[in-house]
Amino acid sequence: MSEAEMTSAWQPRGAWAGATHVGRHGSSHGEAGVRLLLREEIGLATIIVAGGREAALREILHDRLGWWLPEVGTTSIQGERGLVWSAPGQWLGVAETRRDLSSLQELLQGVAAVTDQSDGRAVVRVSGHRARAMLAKGVALDLHPRAFRTEHTAVTNIAHINAQIWQRDEGPTYDIMVARSFAGSFWSWLTHAAAEFGYEVERSSAR
Known part of the structure; x- marks a missing residue:
């Protein structure tokens, strides 16, 4: 293996690398119900x-x-x-x-x-008109507006994975953080849960 090849093998990778694919997925009918923004530079x-x-x-x-x-x-x-x-x-x-x-x-x-903790955690922003319905499939938390609103946060379990979630706005928009080592498992659950609503995956742009 050349020196160049050896060097490239050790390039930094984001927490979501290898697990995610940008674009439209799941149901293709109408507007995507869920938007997933990968916060890789956070x-x-x-x-x-x-x-x-x-x-x-x-x-x-x-x-x-x-x-x-x-x-x-x-x-x-x-x-x-x-x-x-x-x-x-x-x-x-x-x-x-x-x-x-x-x-x-x-x-x-x-x-x-x-x-x-920037390299030790993975964060995804979840939004869209079906975001709450999608998260209700696995979040061990009542996300109804009467119980969880903008500026609320909780440390909870999502599909048996320890996570912290905080609500950004009444869209609703949520940021969800998991340990980097669980990013792949969490993404697998997240995309299966979002598939019936159709979901769009995007990456946050580096400054």
Whole structure:
């Protein structure tokens, strides 16, 4: 094997590489009921507050980034950047790319532990007029608007796979995050569940 061939074999791959195919799939009748947008460039970082430092964390995030800490089970995202509640004293920072979160560790030194999760997680955005009906097939959560609305989030199981879901708008549009090692299994379930409604797969463009 040539040096060029050996080098190319080790090129970085997105979390969805090899499992997904861009385009229209499933039922071909009418408009696709589900849209799946692969968030391959997304930046993710866990933020775990140090004991007794939540007030300091809140102040730094607000003053330096214009972010605010969301309450239990909610998000505080403006555009594509912000925070998702994950557990008591723990939040998920999200942004368009990992570069947009690169300053967090230094910014929060002594206040919170920051760990980059961009390569360890896979995120897909699910939308379309049949998105809620499709997700109801496997999400262990009541997604009816009376129970789960915009800015709500939950750590749950989807088809027996641990996941975190947060609702972006009343479309409805959801972002779903799973461990990278489960991306293939999750995608298999997701596409089978979406097939009867027809679904469109797209990739987010890198900046």
